[in-house]
Amino acid sequence: MEAYLELALNVAGFAVGLCIGVMSAIGYRNTASPTLLRLSMAFISISVGFLAVWVGYALELLPSGPGGPGWWLETLGVGVQTLGYFFIAFSHGLKSFFPKSRYLRGVGAFPLFLVSTVQLNHILRSVSFILLVYAAIETILSYVESRNRGAVSVAAGLAMLALGEFLGWYSAVFPESLLYPVSLVIKIAGLVALFLPVSRIPFRRIRFDPGPAG
Amino acid sequence: MAVYRTRVRLIGEIMSYAEVGASVSDMARRAGASYYRVSSLLRTLACQGLVERAGETYRISPRGRDFLREYQTFRQYSESIGMTV
Numbered sequence: 328m329e330a331y332l333e334l335a336l337n338v339a340g341f342a343v344g345l346c347i348g349v350m351s352a353i354g355y356r357n358t359a360s361p362t363l364l365r366l367s368m369a370f371i372s373i374s375v376g377f378l379a380v381w382v383g384y385a386l387e388l389l390p391s392g393p394g395g396p397g398w399w400l401e402t403l404g405v406g407v408q409t410l411g412y413f414f415i416a417f418s419h420g421l422k423s424f425f426p427k428s429r430y431l432r433g434v435g436a437f438p439l440f441l442v443s444t445v446q447l448n449h450i451l452r453s454v455s456f457i458l459l460v461y462a463a464i465e466t467i468l469s470y471v472e473s474r475n476r477g478a479v480s481v482a483a484g485l486a487m488l489a490l491g492e493f494l495g496w497y498s499a500v501f502p503e504s505l506l507y508p509v510s511l512v513i514k515i516a517g518l519v520a521l522f523l524p525v526s527r528i529p530f531r532r533i534r535f536d537p538g539p540a541g
Numbered sequence: 542m543a544v545y546r547t548r549v550r551l552i553g554e555i556m557s558y559a560e561v562g563a564s565v566s567d568m569a570r571r572a573g574a575s576y577y578r579v580s581s582l583l584r585t586l587a588c589q590g591l592v593e594r595a596g597e598t599y600r601i602s603p604r605g606r607d608f609l610r611e612y613q614t615f616r617q618y619s620e621s622i623g624m625t626v
Contacts, residue, residue: 354615357608360549360626362619418624469623477621524621 330388336511337381343518344374344411347525365418372411373518379404405451412458415485419465452496459489477524487517548582549626553612555582559592559601560609568599 348370355363379400386397463485470478491514498506551574558568569579583599586592591605601609616626 354611354618357611358549358615358626360615360619361547362624362626363615366619366622366624466623469620473620473623475620475623477618478623481622521622524618 330384333384333508333511334381336508336515337377337384339515340377340511340518341374341381343515343522344370344377347518347522348374350525362418365414369411369414369418372407372414374411376404376406376408376411379407402448402451405448405455409451409455409458412455412462412488416458416462416465419462449496449499452492456489456492456496459485459492463489480520480523484517484520484522487513487520491517547626549612550616551578552582552586553609553616553626555579555586556591556601556605556609556612559599559605562595562598562600564597565599 348367351363351367351370354360355367381404383397383400383402383404386395386400389395389397463482466478466482466485469475470482491510491512494506494510494513498504498510551572554572555568558571563571565580565583566576568583569576572579583592583594586605587594587599589604590602591608592599593602594600612626619626
């Protein structure tokens with residue numbers, strides 16, 4: 328029963344992420360805004376990540392056992408989701424915090440070669456957690472400036488996604504508990520909260536080519 | 542304090558000024574942008590059929606109104622996510 332619940336939640340996450348991603352892509356198509364391009368990349372990545380985790384989990388139910396292709400697909404899905412969260416954080420100006428020198432970049436990437444593949448999933452979840460907390464704080468700060476109610480919903484959504492990631496990572500400590508399904512439920516609730524401001528956008532299609540000048 | 546403004550956002554501002562019709566210098570003054578930059582953007586917008594030129598005045602076209610409506614919708618959407626278009 329728990330397995331079916333997890334599969335259903337991953338499918339729901341895929342659908343919600345895809346919906347927001349496509350809406351942002353339509354916004355990019357109509358306005359040529361780079362922000363909307365980053366948002367579409369973020370949510371399509373999150374959607375694909377949920378799909379990969381879902382398929383990976385389904386494969387893990389087969390007799391191949393842990394360490395098989397299902398496990399790798401799940402890790403890949405978590406990685407793609409992390410990439411999506413990165414694009415959200417990047418849109419809030421994360422690039423200004425990036426290490427400038429090549430030396431620091433090398434040091435930052437080095438630990439990835441030291442950890443075993445079993446820990447990779449947990450590292451990705453912790454990176455996702457940090458990116459989501461950052462994005463939630465930035466969104467709250469933007470609400471303080473703009474007083475736009477939608478920003479509260481989005482900040483709550485990002486915070487719930489962060490909590491979901493944390494619980495998903497922490498579930499490794501208690502593998503037989505309900506922590507992982509609860510983390511998925513919280514993540515889906517977060518995606519729904521993100522979806523609320525998007526749901527007000529009407530669909531329309533206009534071609535706008537920015538041209539070479541400017 | 543100077544506020545960073547994206548190209549798309551400046552286009553949106555110019556288009557809103559063109560709703561009632563305005564000259565390049567008038568738009569540049571109201572937008573706080575250089576004459577050259579606004580003039581260059583208006584040429585691009587005119588090539589796309591989003592604004593129409595009548596003498597010294599630029600006025601928004603029907604297609605431009607569609608774009609402006611979309612821009613305003615997605616600007617509101619972006620701001621609700623805590624970002625700028």
